[in-house]
Amino acid sequence: MEAELKEMLNDLDSLKQSLPDPSNLASSILKLQSRVEHLTKLAKSAPVRRTKVQDMSAEVVDSNPYSRLMALQRMGIVDNYERIRDFSVAIVGIGGVGSVAAEMLTRCGIGRLLLYDYDKVELANMNRLFFRPEQVGMTKTDAASQTLSDINPDVVLESFTLNITTVQGFETFMSSLRNKSFRPNKEGSGVDLVLSCVDNYEARMAVNQACNELNQTWMESGVSEDAVSGHIQLLIPGETACFACAPPLVVASGVDERTLKREGVCAASLPTTMGVVAGLLVQNTLKLLLQFGQVSPYLGYNSLKDFFPTMEMRPNPQCSNAACLERQKEYLLVKPAREAAIIAKMEAEVLSVPEGPLHTDNEWNISVVDDSAPERTDATSSDALPDGLTRELPAADEFQKFPAAEPATATFDDIEELRKQLDALNAD
Amino acid sequence: MEGWDPNTKSTLTQIPLLTTKAGPRDGAAWTTRLKEEYKALIAYTQMNKSNDNDWFRISAANPEGTRWTGKCWYVHNLLKYEFDLQFDIPVTYPSTAPELELPQLDGKTQKMYRGGKICLTVHFKPLWAKNCPRFGIAHALCLGLAPWLAAEVPVLVDSGMIKHKDDATSTSES
Ligand SMILES: [Zn+2]
Numbered sequence: 001m002e003a004e005l006k007e008m009l010n011d012l013d014s015l016k017q018s019l020p021d022p023s024n025l026a027s028s029i030l031k032l033q034s035r036v037e038h039l040t041k042l043a044k045s046a047p048v049r050r051t052k053v054q055d056m057s058a059e060v061v062d063s064n065p066y067s068r069l070m071a072l073q074r075m076g077i078v079d080n081y082e083r084i085r086d087f088s089v090a091i092v093g094i095g096g097v098g099s100v101a102a103e104m105l106t107r108c109g110i111g112r113l114l115l116y117d118y119d120k121v122e123l124a125n126m127n128r129l130f131f132r133p134e135q136v137g138m139t140k141t142d143a144a145s146q147t148l149s150d151i152n153p154d155v156v157l158e159s160f161t162l163n164i165t166t167v168q169g170f171e172t173f174m175s176s177l178r179n180k181s182f183r184p185n186k187e188g189s190g191v192d193l194v195l196s197c198v199d200n201y202e203a204r205m206a207v208n209q210a211c212n213e214l215n216q217t218w219m220e221s222g223v224s225e226d227a228v229s230g231h232i233q234l235l236i237p238g239e240t241a242c243f244a245c246a247p248p249l250v251v252a253s254g255v256d257e258r259t260l261k262r263e264g265v266c267a268a269s270l271p272t273t274m275g276v277v278a279g280l281l282v283q284n285t286l287k288l289l290l291q292f293g294q295v296s297p298y299l300g301y302n303s304l305k306d307f308f309p310t311m312e313m314r315p316n317p318q319c320s321n322a323a324c325l326e327r328q329k330e331y332l333l334v335k336p337a338r339e340a341a342i343i344a345k346m347e348a349e350v351l352s353v354p355e356g357p358l359h360t361d362n363e364w365n366i367s368v369v370d371d372s373a374p375e376r377t378d379a380t381s382s383d384a385l386p387d388g389l390t391r392e393l394p395a396a397d398e399f400q401k402f403p404a405a406e407p408a409t410a411t412f413d414d415i416e417e418l419r420k421q422l423d424a425l426n427a428d
Numbered sequence: 429m430e431g432w433d434p435n436t437k438s439t440l441t442q443i444p445l446l447t448t449k450a451g452p453r454d455g456a457a458w459t460t461r462l463k464e465e466y467k468a469l470i471a472y473t474q475m476n477k478s479n480d481n482d483w484f485r486i487s488a489a490n491p492e493g494t495r496w497t498g499k500c501w502y503v504h505n506l507l508k509y510e511f512d513l514q515f516d517i518p519v520t521y522p523s524t525a526p527e528l529e530l531p532q533l534d535g536k537t538q539k540m541y542r543g544g545k546i547c548l549t550v551h552f553k554p555l556w557a558k559n560c561p562r563f564g565i566a567h568a569l570c571l572g573l574a575p576w577l578a579a580e581v582p583v584l585v586d587s588g589m590i591k592h593k594d595d596a597t598s599t600s601e602s
Contacts (some may be wrong), residue, residue, distance in 0.1 A: 165518040205520035266547040393557040418466035
């Protein structure tokens, strides 16, 4: 393209030379010339795709995309940052939260990303981060792959344009999570973590179903429909409450429900709230995968009050999800060994801390209370919820059988007969 | 049942309740559930016809009964407005309700999610959750779609977003 533009400039120049005297024509030629010069500059700054990097280097040079990340290791925050290239993360829902989470993980050099969405990019999405107006009309998965592979070609990207709540979409979702071709000797499923970044209860329940069946650790994220609060939650099948163990929690925004005007709109959204939630989600993901800091079991975000409630939820032994109950049984068997290991690790850490209190004089009379332990509740006890959290839906009523409530008209019990009966009604 | 009009309430109580908690991945239990769905839909359709309030047609679009298609209509100012209706039975059904879609109205109203899924009132999901697994497709239509059409069709017509199919000036009838 640059060569073409240069030729064009030459042509314009000779055209100007051949004109008998300065005229109108000359000025338009001048204008054309400056346009071509501008285009030439643009062409020079056109994007250059970076090549793949074989190994993550800690060398601090301008050309190393990973130097600032590897510095985490030098500073002692992370033991082995390079392990990030072994991990696969599945992101379900590439909207305001999922797309930003995908970009963050891509920039962190995650090994492999699996992206799921059935939607297309719309102009109405432009109040959020990540997607660009020229991507309108593309599927979100295609548009995301395009941007992400430009940002970091080292990440293995797999995209799935499907709706996980449908029978077919769900089967494809499950088999893609089982696929272990990226790291054949990995235990369990083919992914290390599933991130749910969907915007509805139905899709969250589908992710919950898949992860319970596959014994797959996952994180849930959400932003309220009024766009001013959000949350992230870690779910380990059998060990923590699953998404069906209790009606979902919401962070109370403090706005009175009765004064909230819902007429004429479904949902509002802000790039800020979604960006914050994506940041909290990926931070928790990095801590879990690279084993540093404390992984939050539940972290809420109330943007109106800048309040961050935390809590922990044990599974419900009466959960309506059969796969959840199976995982709970399995967990009870491994629990004693797992807890012994945690205690041993804590003791080892205590021993390695230098002896003696840090401030013997305590000049300011500060009393240090251990508030690091989050409030722990049973999944079902709604009274014991920490401040600022409420239930979004009621629990199902006690299931009662209706004895002999079968209407007398239902004499047919054959599905074909029933179908024909409905068709007959539909015909007129 | 706070927040529901008396008409919806009384209709709802007459639709037979379901008893089997099974979704499309539950094999034989799903077939049992499907029979209950048919019985409830047959009863609801018969009831609408005898009350002179026939307002939808729905039938399974595949043998498994996981996809349903049909039509629904609403009469406003003596004119009948008819729309295609479709939905899938989600894998987590009946814990989660089917998401009812009116694809022809996609993008024409704010009270809709992408793909033409209708935006239900704040009252729908709590009531559905409370009554799992007793509510089925018929209940979703009665509680979800009927009030939606009653609220949105007049607005869509009055704002000119939709026109009656016999309206001579209309060339963009969907
Ligand atoms: Zn559970």
